[in-house]
Amino acid sequence: MNRATRIREIPPCPRSGEGMGVHGWCYHVYNVLREQGASHEQAAEYLHQHSKNSRPLTTGDIPKFHTPSDSTTGLSFRPRTVKPTFKPSRLEALARRMDGFETADLAGRSPIRPDNRTPASFLHSLYQPGEHVLCFSEFVSQGQTLWTRPPQGEPYNARQLDSFTKPTQGKGAWFLCNPVDGQWRNLDRLKGDTNPTGRTRRAEENITAFRYLVIESDKADPALWLAALVQIPLPIVAVYSSGGKSIHSLVKVDADTADHWRELKTKLAPALVTLGADDGAMTVVRLTRLPQCHRAEKDRWQSLYYLNPGADDTPICELPTYPKSPTDPITPAFDCDDFSQPL
Numbered sequence: 001m002n003r004a005t006r007i008r009e010i011p012p013c014p015r016s017g018e019g020m021g022v023h024g025w026c027y028h029v030y031n032v033l034r035e036q037g038a039s040h041e042q043a044a045e046y047l048h049q050h051s052k053n054s055r056p057l058t059t060g061d062i063p064k065f066h067t068p069s070d071s072t073t074g075l076s077f078r079p080r081t082v083k084p085t086f087k088p089s090r091l092e093a094l095a096r097r098m099d100g101f102e103t104a105d106l107a108g109r110s111p112i113r114p115d116n117r118t119p120a121s122f123l124h125s126l127y128q129p130g131e132h133v134l135c136f137s138e139f140v141s142q143g144q145t146l147w148t149r150p151p152q153g154e155p156y157n158a159r160q161l162d163s164f165t166k167p168t169q170g171k172g173a174w175f176l177c178n179p180v181d182g183q184w185r186n187l188d189r190l191k192g193d194t195n196p197t198g199r200t201r202r203a204e205e206n207i208t209a210f211r212y213l214v215i216e217s218d219k220a221d222p223a224l225w226l227a228a229l230v231q232i233p234l235p236i237v238a239v240y241s242s243g244g245k246s247i248h249s250l251v252k253v254d255a256d257t258a259d260h261w262r263e264l265k266t267k268l269a270p271a272l273v274t275l276g277a278d279d280g281a282m283t284v285v286r287l288t289r290l291p292q293c294h295r296a297e298k299d300r301w302q303s304l305y306y307l308n309p310g311a312d313d314t315p316i317c318e319l320p321t322y323p324k325s326p327t328d329p330i331t332p333a334f335d336c337d338d339f340s341q342p343l
Contacts, residue, residue, distance in 0.1 A: 095227035137167035170296035210255035220276030239306040243295030
């Protein structure tokens with residue numbers, strides 16, 4: 001097969017927000033062309049010419065080119081870097097600064113008392129009126145419930161998702177971290193033996209706001225990971241247990257599009273992966289553990305440790321400690337919108 005034939009097999013550049021996105025397409029096609037023997041200049045020119053039906057390319061679209069510039073296209077390219085890997089020594093060094101920091105200390109810095117939240121009141125604090133969130137008791141499914149945030153100011157049923165607290169299949173519960181439109185779609189790229197029509201409601205095309213990124217680690221010691229996590233200057237809105245050995249965190253990124261989300265993730269990932277974060281978990285379409293649900297296979301709860309919808313870049317360890325009475329009631333059957341004070 002000659003080179004010209006191979007190039008014709010390369011997929012066309014998608015429009016912004018479609019498929020793998022412009023950024024993903026650039027990275028994929030550039031590396032394919034280089035592997036096939038194309039020079040840097042040839043690959044760059046190919047991308048420049050074949051992206052004309054999409055938005056103009058930017059430096060952020062092409063994060064792994066390995067020359068500083070290309071005069072024929074007018075593009076600037078970032079140096080090729082080594083893929084980041086977990087460095088336990090770096091995690092330990094950072095964690096030592098907050099040695100002994102525990103989940104109780106984390107809860108003490110939570111503006112909203114976390115232990116009396118329900119799955120529904122947890123979601124209610126993080127999503128906007130009218131937004132939909134897919135909830136799962138079966139990981140490989142299209143979701144068992146499409147939860148909807150009611151209008152601002154209206155009472156809502158804080159027990160609406162209590163069926164997920166002890167799911168019958170025993171593996172716990174999840175939610176899709178970014179809100180969706182709830183519509184079913186048939187996508188060719190998802191067709192397979194188990195899904196011949198490609199029918200889905202949990203694809204990138206369903207997402208309505210690219211608000212959150214999930215950070216989790218199965219490699220790091222949980223105590224060290226927690227001590228490091230609370231020092232990171234990111235807008236972490238929630239921290240919760242997987243019901244296993246890992247701790248999940250929800251970070252607010254508020255990206256404009258899927259491509260913008262991926263650009264932000266590309267900037268954040270190297271430092272986080274070095275500390276032990278799972279790079280594979282940082283995807284636009286990502287299921288994460290639904291807090292306050294039981295994981296029977298581990299006989300443990302997916303406990304909520306921290307909840308701060310208004311988080312900014314202030315590290316959690318620098319936040320004040322909020323006083324909370326041990327007699328505070330559990331979440332009532334119907335709750336209100338006032339999350340400004342600890343419950």
